[in-house]
Amino acid sequence: MIEIRIVVNGTPVELSVEPRLSLADLLRDRLGLTGTHLGCEHGVCGACSVLLDGRSVRACLTLAVQADGCQVTTIEGLAEHGTTRTLVAALSAAHGLQCGFCTAGFLVSATELLDESDGAELTDRDVRAALSGNLCRCTGYQGIIEAVRRAARDSAGAPAADGATASEELGRNSRW
Secondary structure, eight states: OEEEEEEETTEEEEEEEOTTOBHHHIIIIITOOTTSOOSSSSSSSOTTEEEETTEEEETTTSBGGGGTTOEEEOTTTTTTOHHHHHHHHHHHHTTOOSSOTTHHHHHHHHHHHHHHHTTOOOOHHHHHHHTTTOOOSSSOSHHHHHHHHHHHHHHHTOOOTTSOOHHHHHHHOTTO
16 A cells, blocks of 8 residues: 545545555546546546646546645546536536536546636547547537537627627526
8 A cells, every 4th residue: 555645626635555556546436426427447537637736637547646746636526617517508508418427537627628728719620539539339420519618709798699698698598
């Protein structure tokens, strides 16, 4: 067993872990943070994405011992993050996601993209490149891409082509 110290969603944690324990298994099984999904366990689908010191990583491919001394942010930790809240509203407005299994990974990756873009205009190509490591079996991706671009416009204070922000659009759509 190896002793590690990490900060998970702002809370310091000290644990003894097996050297081969994945970060995903630590988060899900030991810490009860089940928003980090395990899809392929090969790093292909992106459902297990988390932020490690602000950069997205595949938690299924990252060993828990590699996170020693780091800050880990899961989807649960992004719940009150302003960028993530804007993304959630935009995804609902653009009908970007369906079953929800991949949602956490997309939100982690898109939050990283928007935080790093500092309000710059994002093209479809920019968004596709940033989200290329996330797979969704339910959608055609266009709604997801539009939602990320809409969230980027909202973050920069620019309205969508129809003049609505993602939050206003969400408020008009009573189904959500």
